[in-house]
Amino acid sequence: MAKMNMLQAINNALDTAMAADERVLCFGEDVGGFGGVFRATSHLQQKYGKTRCFNTPLVEQGIIGFANGLAAQGSIPVAEIQFADYIFPAFDQIVNESAKFRYRSGNLFNVGGLTIRAPYGGGISGGHYHSQSPEAYFAHTPGLKVVVPRNPHQAKGLLLGAIRDPNPVLFFEPKRLYRASTGDVPESDYELPLGEAEIIKEGDDITVLGWGAQMEVIERAVELAEKESISCEVIDLRTILPWDAQTVIDSVLKTGRLVVTHEAPLTGGFAGEIAATIQDRCFLYLESPIARVTGLDTPFPLTLEKEYLPDHLKIFEAIKANIEF
Amino acid sequence: MAKMNMLQAINNALDTAMAADERVLCFGEDVGGFGGVFRATSHLQQKYGKTRCFNTPLVEQGIIGFANGLAAQGSIPVAEIQFADYIFPAFDQIVNESAKFRYRSGNLFNVGGLTIRAPYGGGISGGHYHSQSPEAYFAHTPGLKVVVPRNPHQAKGLLLGAIRDPNPVLFFEPKRLYRASTGDVPESDYELPLGEAEIIKEGDDITVLGWGAQMEVIERAVELAEKESISCEVIDLRTILPWDAQTVIDSVLKTGRLVVTHEAPLTGGFAGEIAATIQDRCFLYLESPIARVTGLDTPFPLTLEKEYLPDHLKIFEAIKANIEF
Amino acid sequence: MTTTRSEVVYTPTFTDGDEFRLPTFKLLQQDGTLYDGAETPDLDRDKALRIYRAMVFTRVLDERMLAAQRQGRLSFYMQCTGEEAAVIGSTAALDDADMIMAQYREQGALAYRGFTTDEFMNQLFGNEQDYGKGRQMPIHYGSAKLHYMTISSPLATQIPQATGYAYGQKLAGKGHCTITYFGEGAASEGDFHAALNMAAVHKVPVIFFCRNNGYAISTPAIEQFAADGVAPRAFGYKMQVIRVDGNDILAVHEATKAARRMAVEDNCPVLIEAMTYRLAAHSSSDDPSGYRSKKEEEAWREKDPILRMQRWLLDRQWWNEDDEKALQESLRREVLETMKRAEKRPPPALETLVSDVYDEVTPALAEQFEHLKMHIRKYPEAYPKSAGQAKGGA
Amino acid sequence: MTTTRSEVVYTPTFTDGDEFRLPTFKLLQQDGTLYDGAETPDLDRDKALRIYRAMVFTRVLDERMLAAQRQGRLSFYMQCTGEEAAVIGSTAALDDADMIMAQYREQGALAYRGFTTDEFMNQLFGNEQDYGKGRQMPIHYGSAKLHYMTISSPLATQIPQATGYAYGQKLAGKGHCTITYFGEGAASEGDFHAALNMAAVHKVPVIFFCRNNGYAISTPAIEQFAADGVAPRAFGYKMQVIRVDGNDILAVHEATKAARRMAVEDNCPVLIEAMTYRLAAHSSSDDPSGYRSKKEEEAWREKDPILRMQRWLLDRQWWNEDDEKALQESLRREVLETMKRAEKRPPPALETLVSDVYDEVTPALAEQFEHLKMHIRKYPEAYPKSAGQAKGGA
Numbered sequence A, B: 001m002a003k004m005n006m007l008q009a010i011n012n013a014l015d016t017a018m019a020a021d022e023r024v025l026c027f028g029e030d031v032g033g034f035g036g037v038f039r040a041t042s043h044l045q046q047k048y049g050k051t052r053c054f055n056t057p058l059v060e061q062g063i064i065g066f067a068n069g070l071a072a073q074g075s076i077p078v079a080e081i082q083f084a085d086y087i088f089p090a091f092d093q094i095v096n097e098s099a100k101f102r103y104r105s106g107n108l109f110n111v112g113g114l115t116i117r118a119p120y121g122g123g124i125s126g127g128h129y130h131s132q133s134p135e136a137y138f139a140h141t142p143g144l145k146v147v148v149p150r151n152p153h154q155a156k157g158l159l160l161g162a163i164r165d166p167n168p169v170l171f172f173e174p175k176r177l178y179r180a181s182t183g184d185v186p187e188s189d190y191e192l193p194l195g196e197a198e199i200i201k202e203g204d205d206i207t208v209l210g211w212g213a214q215m216e217v218i219e220r221a222v223e224l225a226e227k228e229s230i231s232c233e234v235i236d237l238r239t240i241l242p243w244d245a246q247t248v249i250d251s252v253l254k255t256g257r258l259v260v261t262h263e264a265p266l267t268g269g270f271a272g273e274i275a276a277t278i279q280d281r282c283f284l285y286l287e288s289p290i291a292r293v294t295g296l297d298t299p300f301p302l303t304l305e306k307e308y309l310p311d312h313l314k315i316f317e318a319i320k321a322n323i324e325f
Numbered sequence C, D: 001m002t003t004t005r006s007e008v009v010y011t012p013t014f015t016d017g018d019e020f021r022l023p024t025f026k027l028l029q030q031d032g033t034l035y036d037g038a039e040t041p042d043l044d045r046d047k048a049l050r051i052y053r054a055m056v057f058t059r060v061l062d063e064r065m066l067a068a069q070r071q072g073r074l075s076f077y078m079q080c081t082g083e084e085a086a087v088i089g090s091t092a093a094l095d096d097a098d099m100i101m102a103q104y105r106e107q108g109a110l111a112y113r114g115f116t117t118d119e120f121m122n123q124l125f126g127n128e129q130d131y132g133k134g135r136q137m138p139i140h141y142g143s144a145k146l147h148y149m150t151i152s153s154p155l156a157t158q159i160p161q162a163t164g165y166a167y168g169q170k171l172a173g174k175g176h177c178t179i180t181y182f183g184e185g186a187a188s189e190g191d192f193h194a195a196l197n198m199a200a201v202h203k204v205p206v207i208f209f210c211r212n213n214g215y216a217i218s219t220p221a222i223e224q225f226a227a228d229g230v231a232p233r234a235f236g237y238k239m240q241v242i243r244v245d246g247n248d249i250l251a252v253h254e255a256t257k258a259a260r261r262m263a264v265e266d267n268c269p270v271l272i273e274a275m276t277y278r279l280a281a282h283s284s285s286d287d288p289s290g291y292r293s294k295k296e297e298e299a300w301r302e303k304d305p306i307l308r309m310q311r312w313l314l315d316r317q318w319w320n321e322d323d324e325k326a327l328q329e330s331l332r333r334e335v336l337e338t339m340k341r342a343e344k345r346p347p348p349a350l351e352t353l354v355s356d357v358y359d360e361v362t363p364a365l366a367e368q369f370e371h372l373k374m375h376i377r378k379y380p381e382a383y384p385k386s387a388g389q390a391k392g393g394a
């Protein structure tokens, strides 16, 4: 065990993956000698050489197109998009290509080796274009997996799981947590499973569900709720696609109540999918409407970011309103 | 009044808009002399000249980038994307640029004049890449409007409404209906309102909601249901973003039941947003879970398209199951 | 550091590069003889006949399948007619294990590599033997064993993929390269720019083969770009480039052979622009009379690449009229008979609807599938293709 | 029809265009005198001083605001240092009503057009007077009255937009054009390719101005492209191109003046590549010592474009040491005082959170806003910026 912050855990996961399999390659804008603008790929070029860790030209559609080709060839590309806000030029390569590669070829070819890493989320005074949470755009795309870790330990295990998963995976990293705190991370090679939610804390009165940086916010909200004797069950979804509905269903069958939170805007966000599924599967057990605590239906703001974000107070209020319904 | 099929109605709307305002321009791949691969822009170049109706090079990100610039300048671009499946290379220009142009500039600049037309949907043996329904990808993007017409009359009125709306509008045309049938369409200039759903048929037992080509499928399903004495209220959402929740809420408060249908895959589809909102707003009035009848969570298939599609029988079964719940 | 090493001038001097003209490489005249000054290329009889047979096969396949489409037996078709030399001449210059990442009009490459008529037909009819499991429209072929990537409709996406694929080949160190084909229209996509630039920067063994056939559906090349073809773009990437007469089988073959050598030996990406013409409609859904003249078409029909090669073969006495007749007849018969068998094969199994989305069917999708089967069992007559297969649990 | 008009060759001849070297246009030497053979440009004293003041203002602003960022008064900043001549020399060659669509490092263009210190500060501090209503990070300026499009962070998106904007200007027929600025890094994006190709095909009055400053964050130009700069790409679009010493105010101004004439009079798009160097860090978040040497930086500091122009002005006696001292002092004072006022201004009103998403606030968003206000009223201490404004109904 070592103490690592999330960036160190990610760097360590990449190092572990590259050491274990020489087909693993890391690349993206400023990823090479410099080690990435957040330094997630620090020292990898020095250690594994310029052919396995390198800068690309500044063209996201090219980075992912190139990565798709590499994965089809049998390499294991881990491509970095500098900010999740800049993933959209690669949207076609991801949604029309990566996601459909295996299906359209009848499994003659696949890009299962592909992993795309991108820092996402707000709370860092980043405004419109350094704050977005685009997971829902990808969650409507069968063929992709979408994973979001909540802390250093999860980050390493899930990233190793993502790199070795035989399907294309988008790995969104909560950049607000990159250096926020450290945690125990095994130095050994370990994987955490994709497609499985994790019950962080058991409780009886209400289920509170989120992923990534929201887990820390949920924790604070739940502290407030527990002070008012509301017993919360807390779930980290971890994989957004394909998501672990069963764990959530089982929890809501028990608690009868659900609050889901994410930073992305409300309309079309992934909380909608969850609410739609859970109202269907737990209809007779629900004691109150499923609540969504999310960003506003606006672009991501700057000066008023605090007001925009689904913070612990908003989640706490939603929990209370839900209980009092 | 004239009899027109949907393509003729769209062509007529474009002609009407170009005649009324010389700032209106139509362009896209093969849109010029040839009039588009579906001929939606037939005769417009002959009538309004090559500067106002023209072919572009084959580059969707360029078409929309160009259109954004034109709209910012004060022109009224109507850009065609040849198939909705090919809109993804322009995703960044739409989601990061068109949608945020006004907000990010504090309303100094806007691209409100922009309209993007694209044929969408299945049922034409088009397979993966000539069948997709991408409305949900855009519905998660505040700043955009997303409109889908169901018949020739609606197509003309909504398209004129879209072109003149002071916000960027995506106009998805159900290509399966392009030449499927004709309907009465006024030759005069008229607009139908954006952001308003339409109750097509009143009923008491259940609300059935859809848009575009699904409306015809719903109609057939409802016929079957009514034979079994189930009284259906049928709603055409028409505008997907910003959507008219109130009309749906009012209907469900009355019927207590809701079935939503679209061709796109289930997970992350717009039916999820609707179900999430309606379970929240109509919680105490719902007599059964909101049902979603959609495409499967797979890429769009070819040979087994019939099996994939949410046809009238699947909708009918969902209505029955909902009533029997 | 900036990279420029340019001279200095003291008056503002603009240029659009028009003075730098790229020549066109040609060897074979339409009458089947070499141009004066052209050397006889190094192409042996066996290979020449392998190429020629693939060209004729492609032409016959295209004619028959367009007819089948017109008869309503096939939903869609795309012909390679007029571009056989460009496609097959280049593929023939490669190692058979080099990767091909094509656009959609390159069935000739597959024919050359030995894709069987049956394999073509199974894809075209999307039957249970289609490698693609009936999931894509006709002409979206793919073959792992022939190193031919399954076709994808979105244009130009395969071009940066080819750069990536070839980068992997370079690392693998087995001396293989990738060729990617695309039209002059697709070369307008952003993916083209990304692909060529990345290949040049990372020194990747990839050949970018542009079929400049004059049109992208109805859009003529002059409305696609202002430059003299696609080739001058190579200068912007500092990439080796050659322009070749795309209807000249010998020139295309020689050029690609040289390009392959540069790619594989020096990790040097190359752009080849083959000047040719799409003699047929864009696809079976298209009617070119709306956007170009018969006269223009006729002028290009005079430059038929197959006839040109045939004359060269006849000239060398590697081929004669009887050979030609026998080949034509046997191919026609084979195509027709194979088609008849293929169109009778049943559609892919119902479960192909949900397999291959991921490496394994996810629980949620399995549930959707069970639900679908139940539904089909309820309405078997509404789903004739699959009613027989919807029985029982998963 | 294909467009090629090329010569014929009978041996395969490859080229990467390396023999076609684009020269660099220069006028002014670092000592403030013209090169031998360079003509004195047509630049009058008033304009020269307007340019010079904008350059010095930009330098002073950059120094002060980086310091403010270091003091924690500002969240983020980007300097133009080293590139003032490229940006301001080109803007000064335009009509003040021509459109500017910049990347982010072109504050000099705004300064030249007369954006006030107060206007700069209001944006940087995102206060209630910021035109952008505090919605974007510092340096994302915009001004409708100065025809300067609000900056957008996603790189290169403004380049095809400039093509479209200029197409609209051409139709409007008032003789205006658009200039778009971008870095040599951003020129790798697909949008660049789209923009230049479309501009050439549709003959659009747009000037593509590439600031080749050697780096994209940490990535040196040699890892961005293999070619000798960005300029040779123009050949691929058949676009007029010129390369200019970007630290040479006179050459940049002359080149852009000529380019503007071509754009406006002949609807001829032009690419200008200005060779320069980013003397500062990429942004206040960056530390270049991790990827380049002090020595390299020093070599470029010797080529300071402001000093070069100052020497030219002194030489012509349009400027003297006292002028310089007075200007420096007054600008420093102005920047500091204006900053102090701006940072004290309150943040934008709470309702700016939901306005301008659409032309009108939608009912659903109004509801979300009411909900938010209720919440803030409940926890006023948690939202200090807006607690005072959350009172009452909409």
Ligand SMILES: Cc1ncc(C[n+]2csc(CCOP(=O)(O)OP(=O)(O)O)c2C)c(N)n1
Pocket (backbone or CB within 6 Å): B029, B058, B060, B082, B086, B089, C105, C153, C154, C155, C182, C183, C184, C185, C186, C187, C211, C213, C215, C216, C217, C278, C282
């Ligand atoms: C991204 C994308 N945009 C549009 C289309 C529709 N489309 C199919 S083929 C074609 C023309 C392609 O022309 P070209 O690249 O010259 O190839 P050719 O057909 O001449 O062989 C178009 C516009 C597509 N398939 N993909």
Ligand SMILES: Cc1ncc(C[n+]2csc(CCOP(=O)(O)OP(=O)(O)O)c2C)c(N)n1
Pocket (backbone or CB within 6 Å): A029, A058, A060, A082, A086, A089, D105, D153, D154, D155, D182, D183, D184, D185, D186, D187, D211, D213, D215, D216, D217, D278, D282
């Ligand atoms: C689409 C996109 N990708 C990545 C980024 C992150 N980014 C911001 S500036 C920059 C480097 C730009 O370099 P260049 O274009 O040369 O401009 P310079 O900073 O040198 O002026 C990068 C990668 C971005 N803003 N947008």
Ligand SMILES: [Mg+2]
Pocket (backbone or CB within 6 Å): C183, C184, C185, C211, C212, C213, C214, C215, C216, C217
């Ligand atoms: Mg073509």
Ligand SMILES: [Mg+2]
Pocket (backbone or CB within 6 Å): D183, D184, D185, D211, D212, D213, D214, D215, D216, D217
């Ligand atoms: Mg730069």
